[in-house]
Amino acid sequence: MSATAPVVRDESPVSESLRHxxxxxxxxxxxxxxxxxxxxLIMLLAPREGETKFRFAAxxxxxxIPSVAVPAMPLAWVCLAILVVLTVLSWVLFLQExxxxxxxxxLFGLAFLAGFLGWGGAGSVSDFPVVRLVSxxxxxxxPILFGALGGAIGERAGVINIxxxxxxxxxxxxxxxxxxxxKNPWAGLLAALLAGAxxxxxxxxxxxxxxxxxxxxxxxxxxxxLGLTTFLFTQVLVPNTSQLNQTVRFPAIRIPVLxxxxxxxxxxxxxxxxxxxxxxxxxxxxxxxxxTRWGLRLRAVGEHPLAADTVxxxxxxxxxxxxxxxxxxxxxxxxxxxxxxxxxxxxxxxxGAGFIALAAVIFGxxxxxxxxxxxxxxxxxxxxxxxxxxVGSPVPSQFMLMLPYVVTLFAVAGLVGRSRAPAxxxxxxxxx
Amino acid sequence: MSASDxxxxxxxxxxxxxxxxxxAATHTTKEPENRWSTAFREIVGGSWGVSVGAVLLAILAxxxxxxxxxxxxxxxxxxxxxxxxxxxxxxxxxxxxxYAALFRGSVWNYRADSxxxxxxxxxxxxxxxxxxxGSGLGLAVGFRAGLFNIGGQGQMIxxxxxxxxxxxxxxxxxxxxxxxxxxxxxITGALWAAIAGVLKAVTGAHEVITTIMLNHIAxxxxxxxxxxxxxxxAPGSANPKTPPMQSSAVMPKIFGSGYHLHLGFVLALLAVxxxxxxxxxxxxxxxxxxxxxxxxxxxxxxxxxxRTTVWVMVVSGAxxxxxxxxxxxxxxxxxxxxxxxAGMGFDAITVALLGRSNPVGVxxxxxxxxxxRAGGATMQAAEGIPIxxxxxxxxxxxxxxxxxxxxxxxxxxxxxxxxxxRKAGDPAKEVAA
Numbered sequence: 001m002s003a004t005a006p007v008v009r010d011e012s013p014v015s016e017s018l019r020h021x022x023x024x025x026x027x028x029x030x031x032x033x034x035x036x037x038x039x040x041l042i043m044l045l046a047p048r049e050g051e052t053k054f055r056f057a058a059x060x061x062x063x064x065i066p067s068v069a070v071p072a073m074p075l076a077w078v079c080l081a082i083l084v085v086l087t088v089l090s091w092v093l094f095l096q097e098x099x100x101x102x103x104x105x106x107l108f109g110l111a112f113l114a115g116f117l118g119w120g121g122a123g124s125v126s127d128f129p130v131v132r133l134v135s136x137x138x139x140x141x142x143p144i145l146f147g148a149l150g151g152a153i154g155e156r157a158g159v160i161n162i163x164x165x166x167x168x169x170x171x172x173x174x175x176x177x178x179x180x181x182x183k184n185p186w187a188g189l190l191a192a193l194l195a196g197a198x199x200x201x202x203x204x205x206x207x208x209x210x211x212x213x214x215x216x217x218x219x220x221x222x223x224x225x226l227g228l229t230t231f232l233f234t235q236v237l238v239p240n241t242s243q244l245n246q247t248v249r250f251p252a253i254r255i256p257v258l259x260x261x262x263x264x265x266x267x268x269x270x271x272x273x274x275x276x277x278x279x280x281x282x283x284x285x286x287x288x289x290x291x292t293r294w295g296l297r298l299r300a301v302g303e304h305p306l307a308a309d310t311v312x313x314x315x316x317x318x319x320x321x322x323x324x325x326x327x328x329x330x331x332x333x334x335x336x337x338x339x340x341x342x343x344x345x346x347x348x349x350x351x352g353a354g355f356i357a358l359a360a361v362i363f364g365x366x367x368x369x370x371x372x373x374x375x376x377x378x379x380x381x382x383x384x385x386x387x388x389x390x391v392g393s394p395v396p397s398q399f400m401l402m403l404p405y406v407v408t409l410f411a412v413a414g415l416v417g418r419s420r421a422p423a424x425x426x427x428x429x430x431x432x
Numbered sequence: 433m434s435a436s437d438x439x440x441x442x443x444x445x446x447x448x449x450x451x452x453x454x455x456a457a458t459h460t461t462k463e464p465e466n467r468w469s470t471a472f473r474e475i476v477g478g479s480w481g482v483s484v485g486a487v488l489l490a491i492l493a494x495x496x497x498x499x500x501x502x503x504x505x506x507x508x509x510x511x512x513x514x515x516x517x518x519x520x521x522x523x524x525x526x527x528x529x530x531y532a533a534l535f536r537g538s539v540w541n542y543r544a545d546s547x548x549x550x551x552x553x554x555x556x557x558x559x560x561x562x563x564x565x566g567s568g569l570g571l572a573v574g575f576r577a578g579l580f581n582i583g584g585q586g587q588m589i590x591x592x593x594x595x596x597x598x599x600x601x602x603x604x605x606x607x608x609x610x611x612x613x614x615x616x617x618x619i620t621g622a623l624w625a626a627i628a629g630v631l632k633a634v635t636g637a638h639e640v641i642t643t644i645m646l647n648h649i650a651x652x653x654x655x656x657x658x659x660x661x662x663x664x665x666a667p668g669s670a671n672p673k674t675p676p677m678q679s680s681a682v683m684p685k686i687f688g689s690g691y692h693l694h695l696g697f698v699l700a701l702l703a704v705x706x707x708x709x710x711x712x713x714x715x716x717x718x719x720x721x722x723x724x725x726x727x728x729x730x731x732x733x734x735x736x737x738x739r740t741t742v743w744v745m746v747v748s749g750a751x752x753x754x755x756x757x758x759x760x761x762x763x764x765x766x767x768x769x770x771x772x773x774a775g776m777g778f779d780a781i782t783v784a785l786l787g788r789s790n791p792v793g794v795x796x797x798x799x800x801x802x803x804x805r806a807g808g809a810t811m812q813a814a815e816g817i818p819i820x821x822x823x824x825x826x827x828x829x830x831x832x833x834x835x836x837x838x839x840x841x842x843x844x845x846x847x848x849x850x851x852x853x854r855k856a857g858d859p860a861k862e863v864a865a
């Protein structure tokens with residue numbers, strides 16, 4: 001920087017120390033400590049009696065695993081002990097300037113969960129439904145996951161898609177109308193993809209061609225779609241519910257063999273076609289982004305559009321295609337609402353899932369697989385509320401409903417670390 | 433700082449359109465005989481022409497929606513080729529009645545007998561505009577500093593919690609009680625906004641995400657406080673609603689009890705002046721704008737960007753909180769529930785964008801949107817048109833305003849700075865030469 005840099009007297013130690021640049025972060029140990037203290041406080045201030053019964057079987061299992069009853073407080077104390085050990089370990093690693101491995105984080109999460117669930121379900125007459133927890137985690141994650149995939153593609157191409165919420169809502173609406181008119185869920189699904197792409201097209205026209213600020217367009221599109229769908233819902237759908245807002249839902253399909261696996265079988269492989277498409281979409285998007293020419297160009301356009309333009313890539317065309325594909329992918333998530341979850345559209349039925357998807361994109365560091373994992377985490381955080389209410393947990397339900405958002409906040413602020421967005425994300429490209 | 437610096441989020445530059453006609457200005461000095469045509473061009477080609485065009489386009493689109501979903505029009509469309517006149521008159525009456533109701537509900541009730549009754553809709557509009565002014569100003573301050581504060585809902589909720597709790601639980605004489613409630617509400621709202629500012633400054637978390645998450649958290653927090661006896665819930669009631677405010681904490685009506693307009697509107701006008709002074713004349717406002725224009729340059733100039741980010745959120749949150757406070761202490765003083773924000777936090781985004789992040793512009797935009805809200809309610813009651821049409825029109829206005837080239841292309845408006853057609857081509861080159 002300045003001209004008066006200190007003269008390096010002894011060169012060897014300097015280069016020696018520069019050779020090992022250690023990047024350490026206090027985030028893991030800090031979060032671990034915080035969560036351990038939280039669980040410890042909960043257990044000390046509100047100790048509970050009795051046993052917690054975990055039910056692992058679905059109603060129609062091939063062979064049922066018996067429910068397990070565990071004494072609640074001992075289980076919670078054991079888990080707390082594990083948490084303390086992991087936290088200390090994490091601090092030791094930090095002091096040695098080593099990173100805390102992700103596996104440790106996963107282990108920590110599982111132990112925290114086991115302790116918390118054990119405490120929450122103590123003394124309840126009902127069993128804690130493990131299968132239902134897993135399956136509803138996946139189901140609640142479906143729109144978030146599709147939204148996150150679409151968002152990741154868009155941002156990788158340099159277009160921030162705040163309008164995921166609008167795309168979800170718009171495609172849910174269109175899927176409901178077309179699905180009801182044709183009485184065919186496949187037609188509804190197709191229409192949903194087109195609707196998602198249509199919102200994306202508007203986003204593209206304003207951000208790519210007219211170079212309006214992408215965040216503004218996204219936010220306004222959300223408001224626009226919300227207003228439009230609610231207007232049409234009240235004005236047109238409500239008076240004609242039986243013709244226009246009564247879809248035939250996709251049936252659940254049992255995958256042979258896989259659906260008989262204990263716990264995950266009934267949870268994951270007795271779902272509808274959209275859920276299976278979701279399982280396929282994650283690796284497909286990953287492959288398309290990292291292993292195809294389309295993906296390479298798309299990422300080039302998102303990182304350095306000028307360089308991409310110089311080698312002959314049509315920046316605007318690549319961005320348009322990326323945004324349209326992303327919109328269609330989000331459309332799957334919208335179709336889930338009215339073709340799988342329920343058979344009717346309702347006003348603002350997405351209720352902010354698109355914004356959580358956006359957070360999942362950032363939490364997943366703009367990578368489709370990690371974003372999918374983040375989406376599943378948020379789905380799980382939402383599912384926990386339902387499962388806890390079954391066993392009559394002492395935590396007020398509002399706090400459990402708050403959980404996904406708190407998790408998101410922590411995730412975005414805390415654990416993400418120094419994540420880096422695609423360099424040109426959010427910047428319109430002006431060809432010189 | 434971190435990733436967030438590389439991310440865009442800076443909407444400040446885009447609503448402010450293009451550099452206003454520098455080329456044209458230079459021409460005026462050269463050719464005074466052309467002054468009138470230049471002035472005309474500046475009006476239609478500059479931002480005002482685009483704003484008016486955007487409003488017209490949005491209203492046109494709204495009419496199409498109203499007409500297309502109108503039952504009489506659809507009935508007449510069935511025999512359109514037999515009697516086309518029926519459909520055209522049905523279209524006319526559908527759109528005409530709707531906008532007549534909109535006008536009647538927002539500006540002047542021409543069916544009223546006396547002036548006092550006729551002017552009442554305007555007062556209702558200003559009443560609706562009051563919270564939009566505060567929250568729009570809050571958003572505008574954020575925009576100018578490059579922060580997209582979408583957390584209006586959460587900040588209004590926290591302000592309502594703070595002001596409402598003071599308002600119904602304490603026993604104090606009138607002006608003191610009201611002032612204390614206002615101040616406490618603004619502080620709680622500002623602190624809630626500060627969370628997002630601190631997270632952005634320390635960890636680089638994007639404020640769009642964090643403020644949205646804080647909205648949901650605030651909602652469930654309020655829900656919890658309202659559902660738990662002994663906190664905010666009215667004693668002896670199982671409804672999630674607070675007790676009514678003490679009369680000593682309520683904002684008085686400006687024009688007597690006949691009109692709803694209350695002291696909050698005056699406070700909102702004061703806030704407009706204060707925000708103008710803050711952003712245009714004060715040192716703090718200068719640092720806000722510097723960080724908004726270019727955070728890196730600001731840092732080089734010795735501005736602590738992180739600290740400024742936190743202050744921006746505090747100021748923005750306090751202004752948004754003013755909206756929450758006026759809702760609780762002025763508009764609906766009989767206690768509030770979880771819908772206390774009434775979607776104002778999101779409407780504020782469109783208000784700030786339409787007002788081009790300029791305090792006076794925000795005032796105008798807020799009054800326009802307040803009128804839309806008031807008129808929309810009448811339209812819903814009289815014509816059965818869902819009030820969401822107003823949301824559609826509002827968002828379309830902002831969308832069109834954000835893309836001046838599109839509006840110019842549709843209305844064939846001249847570009848700002850383009851000279852009257854002459855042989856010489858590019859005015860920019862002439863100026864440079």
